[in-house]
Amino acid sequence: MQERVAEYRRVALFGGVYNNAPALHATLEDARRRDVEAVFCLGDMGGFGPHPDRVFPLLKDHGVLAIQGNYDESLAQGKSDCGCGYTDPRDNHFARISYEYTFANTSTGNKQWLGALPGRRRIRLGEHRVLMCHGSPRVINEFLWESATPTGLLKRFLGQAEADVLACTHTGIKWHRPLPDGKHAVNVGVIGRPENDGSSNVWYTVLTAGPDLSVEFIPVHYDFETLARQIEQEGLPLEFAETIRTGWWTTCLENLPSRERARGKY
Amino acid sequence: MSIRMSLPLVVNEPGAEHAPVVPFLRLSALWIQITGTWCNLECTHCINASGPDDPWLKPIAPEVAREAIREADELGVKEIYFTGGEPFLHGEILALLAAALAVAPTTVLTNGTLIDEAMADRLAGLARGAAYSLEIRVSLDDTDPEKNDRIRGAGAFDKAVRAIRILHDRGLLPIVTATEITSHEHAGGLGMYERFRGFLAGLGVEKPRVKIVPVFALGRSSREGGRRLTEDDLEGFDRGTLQCSESRVVADGGVYACPILAGLPGAKLSDGGLEASFRDAPLYHPSCVTCHETGMTCKNG
Numbered sequence: 372m373q374e375r376v377a378e379y380r381r382v383a384l385f386g387g388v389y390n391n392a393p394a395l396h397a398t399l400e401d402a403r404r405r406d407v408e409a410v411f412c413l414g415d416m417g418g419f420g421p422h423p424d425r426v427f428p429l430l431k432d433h434g435v436l437a438i439q440g441n442y443d444e445s446l447a448q449g450k451s452d453c454g455c456g457y458t459d460p461r462d463n464h465f466a467r468i469s470y471e472y473t474f475a476n477t478s479t480g481n482k483q484w485l486g487a488l489p490g491r492r493r494i495r496l497g498e499h500r501v502l503m504c505h506g507s508p509r510v511i512n513e514f515l516w517e518s519a520t521p522t523g524l525l526k527r528f529l530g531q532a533e534a535d536v537l538a539c540t541h542t543g544i545k546w547h548r549p550l551p552d553g554k555h556a557v558n559v560g561v562i563g564r565p566e567n568d569g570s571s572n573v574w575y576t577v578l579t580a581g582p583d584l585s586v587e588f589i590p591v592h593y594d595f596e597t598l599a600r601q602i603e604q605e606g607l608p609l610e611f612a613e614t615i616r617t618g619w620w621t622t623c624l625e626n627l628p629s630r631e632r633a634r635g636k637y
Numbered sequence: 638m639s640i641r642m643s644l645p646l647v648v649n650e651p652g653a654e655h656a657p658v659v660p661f662l663r664l665s666a667l668w669i670q671i672t673g674t675w676c677n678l679e680c681t682h683c684i685n686a687s688g689p690d691d692p693w694l695k696p697i698a699p700e701v702a703r704e705a706i707r708e709a710d711e712l713g714v715k716e717i718y719f720t721g722g723e724p725f726l727h728g729e730i731l732a733l734l735a736a737a738l739a740v741a742p743t744t745v746l747t748n749g750t751l752i753d754e755a756m757a758d759r760l761a762g763l764a765r766g767a768a769y770s771l772e773i774r775v776s777l778d779d780t781d782p783e784k785n786d787r788i789r790g791a792g793a794f795d796k797a798v799r800a801i802r803i804l805h806d807r808g809l810l811p812i813v814t815a816t817e818i819t820s821h822e823h824a825g826g827l828g829m830y831e832r833f834r835g836f837l838a839g840l841g842v843e844k845p846r847v848k849i850v851p852v853f854a855l856g857r858s859s860r861e862g863g864r865r866l867t868e869d870d871l872e873g874f875d876r877g878t879l880q881c882s883e884s885r886v887v888a889d890g891g892v893y894a895c896p897i898l899a900g901l902p903g904a905k906l907s908d909g910g911l912e913a914s915f916r917d918a919p920l921y922h923p924s925c926v927t928c929h930e931t932g933m934t935c936k937n938g
Contacts, residue, residue: 458938459847460830509663518770519716521741527713625846626938628742628770629810632844 378495379408383589385575386413386440386505386540389563390420390473392429394573397593398562399433405577405589411492413540414440414505416485417473418453418466419563419611421601427481439488440505440541441512445470446477447486456512459625466623468608493534497580499555502534506541515539515558517546518630525556536584538576543567543620544631545574547586555584562591565618567627567635571595572618653903656921657868659894662882664915665716666936667709669737670888670899671730672696672722678748680778680789682818684897684924686856687722694900695889696722699729703736705887708911710740716936717743720896725751731759738767744937746814749775749800750793757800761807772937774812774848775800779819780836788818798840805842812846812937813837848938851931853897853924863923870929871920879925880934881918885911894918896935897928 383402388395402410412435417423430437439447441454453470457463490511492503507513508528525548528537537556544567545560560566560574572590579585599612610621619636620627627635673694676687685694706717717737724730724745737743752760752775764771775797779785782794789797804811813833820829827835829849837845854860876882885892886899891907892914898904903921906914920929927933 458934460828461834516770518768519742521710521713521715521769523710523740524713524715624844629764629772630770632810632846633808635844637844 376493376495376500377409379580380497381405381407381577381579382409382411382494382496383407383575383577384411384413384503384538384559385562386415386559387543387561387563388412388416388426388430389418389561390416390423390426391563391573391598392422392425393595393598394562394591394593395426395429398573398575398591399429399435401589401591402575402577407577409494410435411503411538412437413503413538413559414438414488415442415541415561415563416440417442417446417477418469420598421605421607423473423477424481427484436492437488438492438503438505439485439490439511442470442473443485443488444511446474446482454512455623456506456514457623457626462623462625465608465610469611472605472607496536496578496584499535499580499584500533501536501538501578502529502532503538505539507539508532508537512541514542514626515556516542516628516631517544517548517558519628520556522548522550525550526554529554529556536578538578545576545588547588553583555586557586560588564614564620567620567631568618569636570618571616653919653921656919657866657871658917658919659876659879659881660917661915662877664709664712664714664885664911665883666718666880666885667705667714667716667741667911668718668720668884668886668896668899668935669702669705669733670694670697670721670886670896671702671719671724671727671733673889674722674900675726676721676723676748677726677750678723678790678793680857682778682788682816682852682856682858684853684856684858685900692722696727697887697889699733701887702733705911706733706737706740712912714741717741718746718896718935719743720746723748723751725756731763734771735763735767738763738769738771742769742772744772744774746774746776747800748789748793749777749797752800752804754803757803757807757809760804761809764809771809772812773804773809774814774937775804776814777801777833778815779822780832784819784822801837801842802840805840810844810846812848814848814850816850816852818852850935851927851933853927855897855922855924864926865923866920866925866929874929878932879920879928880936881920884935885914887911895928897924898922
């Protein structure tokens with residue numbers, strides 16, 4: 372059956388909500404002011420933050436078009452871990468705490484909603500054929516870091532998918548690479564935690580059709596102190612609250628490539 | 638340093654014909670066994686019995702490495718690794734690292750003993766100018782000099798630690814790789830991972846990176862016999878989690894299924910072409926049991 376592909380001129384995309392309802396609310400408000408026609412979430416609603424069920428009404432009420440991330444897949448299938456793809460003991464220690472909390476505090480109905488999300492989406496932005504995925508088009512939890520993703524691999528992904536623009540997330544740090552023949556790869560970033568740059572704001576992406584694609588990364592400032600206090604009140608690791616307040620990653624660091632790791636504090 | 642030749646290592650190869658297989662999924666990692674088994678150290682647990690005297694697996698010519706990098710680029714490789722032996726014995730290692738870094742993020746596995754200030758400066762220059770990350774894995778088997786050097790040879794500890802310091806000083810964030818060879822000597826203390834992180838922090842390394850790998854029963858740690866995997870062992874197991882589903886190794890004589898078994902006839906999948914090696918890999922060796930049981934990958938993460 373032919374896949375129906377919706378057409379737009381201007382859309383917002385983000386990934387990694389990570390239970391951060393205040394940042395999600397601020398992002399949706401900001402996107403509305405920028406006159407986007409649709410908002411897409413590339414997965415991982417849960418993890419890291421407090422009160423998982425608070426993000427779902429926002430996503431549903433604002434008509435966010437979501438796809439499934441590895442966290443969503445794990446929650447929906449009742450898996451024993453988040454499937455983030457960490458191999459380091461320290462990363463896995465914090466990931467386990469986060470996942471067990473999120474699993475215990477996500478309602479059955481919301482888990483079912485996550486289970487019904489598609490694994491990828493396609494849209495047209497003017498002439499540009501856009502493929503959205505969580506990690507990579509081939510593996511849901513594949514990390515596509517800017518300094519560790521070869522251009523040859525991106526060209527191969529786009530060729531195989533018959534797409535002009537690849538939009539992904541999962542790593543937590545945004546980037547954009549123009550490719551030959553007017554194609555693009557965009558990691559749209561996450562809104563659940565800052566991107567290890569010492570700033571408390573988070574980021575999302577606006578794509579606008581045109582002769583060439585316009586890629587804008589939009590900073591979102593929100594009430595991070597309230598979120599950090601909620602993290603502490605819920606008994607989640609203090610390291611998580613520190614990241615929210617300072618903008619420096621304190622956990623899930625060990626799979627960063629050297630270039631991205633060098634930019635951070637830890 | 639010249640290669641001293643002597644009799645090749647005798648390798649006992651179990652049969653691969655009836656072994657379970659792993660389908661090839663994708664080329665995530667290209668490994669280049671650049672110096673074969675030529676090394677300036679002679680570690681007691683070395684998986685391929687590398688050393689200065691008997692490189693039973695020869696270094697590969699620069700043009701072979703360049704052709705592998707070119708082919709891997711066309712095939713959508715995600716990362717490239719250089720290993721040996723000791724890669725910094727190879728006369729063209731820096732030029733080949735530069736060629737690899739033009740294509741993909743690149744890692745070099747080293748014992749660190751040949752990385753002096755001048756080499757560290759060159760590596761830092763390479764990393765700064767590259768499109769992708771350069772990762773340097775420095776092997777160290779224990780945080781105690783005596784225990785380490787009992788495995789890796791006299792003076793190896795001090796030289797490796799010097800390499801870690803001078804790489805760190807240049808912002809290169811080396812990944813310290815340790816086997817579990819002496820872990821039984823630290824029973825009751827901190828786990829290996831925490832012990833190494835604490836050791837690195839004590840050196841002033843602000844962003845300690847540690848990779849722990851099991852000891853494999855081959856090379857100088859080989860034992861007679863050894864269990865092999867059967868189809869029953871793999872019932873319900875996702876074979877795509879094994880590194881031979883997404884890695885290939887270019888070494889003297891051809892392309893092999895994984896870095897652990899590079900050079901062994903049973904693991905050879907093609908005589909030269911990378912794409913020709915994209916076929917089922919036999920899980921024929923006792924070392925395959927270790928990967929199956931531990932989830933081991935030779936990749937950085």
